[in-house]
Amino acid sequence: MIKSYIWSFGARFSHIALIFSFIISYILSKFDSLLYFHAAFGVVFGVAVIFRIVWGFIGTKHSKFSDFKFHGLMAYFRSFFGKKEKFIGHNPASSIVIIIMLSLGFVCAVSGLMLYAIDKNSGIFAFLYDSYSELKFVKSIHEVSANVLLIVAIIHICGALIDKFIHKNDSIDSMITGYKLTQNDQSVKPNYIQKVFCFVWILAILSTFFIIFNTNNFILRSHAISVDYRSQNALFAKECGSCHMIYPPFLLPKKSWEIMMSGLENHFGTDASIDDDTNKNIL
Secondary structure: OEEEEOOOHHHHHHHHHHHHHHHHHHHHOOOHHHHHHHHHHHHHHHHHHHHHHHHHHHOOHHHOHHHOOOOOHHHHHHHHHOOOOOOOOOOHHHHHHHHHHHHHHHHHHHHHHHHHHHHHOEOOOHHHHHHHHHOOHHHHHHHHHHHHHHHHHHHHHHHHHHHHHOOOOOHHHHHHHOEEEEOOOOOOOOOHHHHHHHHHHHHHHHHHHHHOOOOOOOOOOEOOOOOOHHHHOHHHHHHHHOOOOOOOHHHOOHHHHHHHHOOHHHEOOEOOOOOHHHHHHHO
16 A cells, blocks of 8 residues: 545645634624624635635546546445445545535525625625615525535534544545555646645635734625714704614605604603704704
8 A cells, every 4th residue: 555645735725724614603603793703704614615616627636526426325335334445535425425515615605695795784795785675585595504514514524534433544634634545656746727726725715814804804894884973963963862872864764754753742652852943953
């Protein structure tokens, strides 16, 4: 048996980035106060997913989708009880699971950016903010894709652990070192374009990680316009803001404000009467 170089550094680096960015983003999703950081790690995850998909078409031999084994899944599972076949690249189970995870990952990342835009008027899809009522389904897509991805990832991890500790294979080790033990030399040699792509791939993931934590970045930047209502109308800020937050005028149509300002003596159960001149000024 000899050591063959199977997985490029770019593929291995991306694999680690995918794992940790997804785990961190998933955990942060449980805390409303950390929503921005949930989105930030989600963007890093999305970038890693996109580059891995491209690598599946232009990458080295065993990383290409064309090298994946999509047939013989049942035979592969039956081999668990006998002599297990050794695969240089991906076995049938991992081939199918990887396609599922990349597909779910892409849907999860894109729907997450859309949902962040709809909820926060932020990010590259901020133009969807005014259409939030028609896009409520995006939340369900994002949650379902994230949860299913988590389940599939756990199954994938369990399979990898079985492969290592029960069948004594070196699949997990190879994703760290890049090398597998093979009968013949099966080493891959990235060409110039593949090397450049790997460099750009790693640089993109690292750059995204650092850029994203500047909240004014172009990917997640807020498109909301800050308005100082106190400077626009001091009476409005004083009279309306003394009992509750200052509600932006655009939240209600003109007719609704006219009705509300004409009945301040019974303003949601409170007498909020003001003189006529102040009323007219605010209205």
